[in-house]
Amino acid sequence: AQKITQTQPGMFVQEKEAVTLDCTYDTSDPSYGLFWYKQPSSGEMIFLIYQGSYDQQNATEGRYSLNFQKARKSANLVISASQLGDSAMYFCAMRGFNTNAGKSTFGDGTTLTVKP
Amino acid sequence: DTEVTQTPKHLVMGMTNKKSLKCEQHMGHRAMYWYKQKAKKPPELMFVYSYEKLSINESVPSRFSPECPNSSLLNLHLHALQPEDSALYLCASSQEEAGGQDEQFFGPGTRLTVL
Numbered sequence: 001a002q003k004i005t006q007t008q009p010g011m012f013v014q015e016k017e018a019v020t021l022d023c024t025y026d027t028s029d030p031s032y033g034l035f036w037y038k039q040p041s042s043g044e045m046i047f048l049i050y051q052g053s054y055d056q057q058n059a060t061e062g063r064y065s066l067n068f069q070k071a072r073k074s075a076n077l078v079i080s081a082s083q084l085g086d087s088a089m090y091f092c093a094m095r096g097f098n099t100n101a102g103k104s105t106f107g108d109g110t111t112l113t114v115k116p
Numbered sequence: 117d118t119e120v121t122q123t124p125k126h127l128v129m130g131m132t133n134k135k136s137l138k139c140e141q142h143m144g145h146r147a148m149y150w151y152k153q154k155a156k157k158p159p160e161l162m163f164v165y166s167y168e169k170l171s172i173n174e175s176v177p178s179r180f181s182p183e184c185p186n187s188s189l190l191n192l193h194l195h196a197l198q199p200e201d202s203a204l205y206l207c208a209s210s211q212e213e214a215g216g217q218d219e220q221f222f223g224p225g226t227r228l229t230v231l
Contacts (some may be wrong), residue, residue, distance in 0.1 A: 033217045043204050045159070045222035046212060053216055091158055095218075102147065102172050102213040106158035 003028045004092050008105035012081045014115050020067070021077040021110045023043040023092035031097035035104070036066065040088040048090075051075055083113045120223035122207050130230045131197060137226050139190040139207030140176075140226075147171075147213035148190040149220065150182060151206040159206055165190060166213035197230045 003026040004040040013019035025034065027057045051059045059066040067076040079086055092107040120141045129135050139148065147166050151159035164172035165184040173182075179201075181193040190207055204227050208220040 005228065006149075026223075030196055033121070035219055041226040045206060045208070045220075046183040050217065089156075096216075097217075102164045102166065103161055109156070109158055112154075 001031070002094050002096060002103075002105040004094055004105050004107035006110050007012055008092075008110045010111045010113070012113050012115060014015060015084060016081055018080045019082055019112065021079070021090050021092075021112065023077065023091075023107060025073050025075060025094050027096060029092060029096035029098055033095045033097070034066070034068070035053075035093045035095070036064070036075075036077045037091045037093060037112050038081045038086075038088045039091065040107075044070045045091070048105070049077070079112075084116060087112060119210055120207055120221050122226050123227060125224065126227045126229075128231065129157075129194065129197065131199075131231050134193070134195045136194065136230045137192040137205055137207075138227075139192075139223055140188055141162075141190055141209040141221070143209060143221065144187075145209035145211055145221070146182065146187065147218075148219060149208040149210075150192050151208065152188070153204045153206055153225070163192075171213055173190075174213075179219035197228075199221075199230050200231045202228055 005024045029048045034051045038046045049061045049064045063080045065078045089109045091109045093104045153159040163182045168184045183191040184224040204225045206225045207223040210220045212217040
């Protein structure tokens with residue numbers, strides 16, 4: 001079974017500051033992928049960043065970076081230099097490479113509000 | 117073209133109506149998905165198609181009927197829905213179903229209201 005936990009229902013950050021969104025996970029799969037998606041109020045889910053369980057380095061994509069600590073089973077998203085357009089709901093998700101490979105498990109999400 | 121399109125954007129239907137949601141992708145992806153999402157909640161997987169065959173059905177009521185006419189198209193046929201079926205319906209695709217490293221590309225969704 002897979003489980004994703006996002007403990008922050010809502011977060012606030014000042015424009016231009018950095019913010020960390022927490023994600024912890026549990027899985028019996030030895031190999032898995034971790035994903036972060038952004039969902040603005042318009043509804044579309046936008047892929048942000050991916051981290052493979054065997055990747056040695058933390059993933060980065062522009063202003064997004066993933067702080068991956070495998071031993072702690074955490075995959076926190078760091079957004080640097082926040083912008084007003086970053087206000088959205090953020091979901092952490094996981095896919096196994098073996099069992100349940102077709103199923104993405106999503107966390108409950110974190111609503112981020114960027115203040116001007 | 118890295119886009120998944122969905123039509124219609126909004127749909128209002130009565131409990132006795134029959135309607136269909138459509139989804140299309142031209143990325144050559146072999147896996148396509150239907151999700152249901154209630155407000156402020158994560159998406160819930162409904163169906164997965166892999167190579168045009170139904171791979172996963174998450175015990176969805178029979179009033180929802182998926183169809184995959186070809187590798188680019190995915191439909192969701194709706195009949196005799198209930199008000200609690202009102203939600204955002206998201207379509208997604210990925211390179212393969214069994215690809216733990218494959219991100220899913222999502223469409224903009226159809227906001228469904230059942231009266």
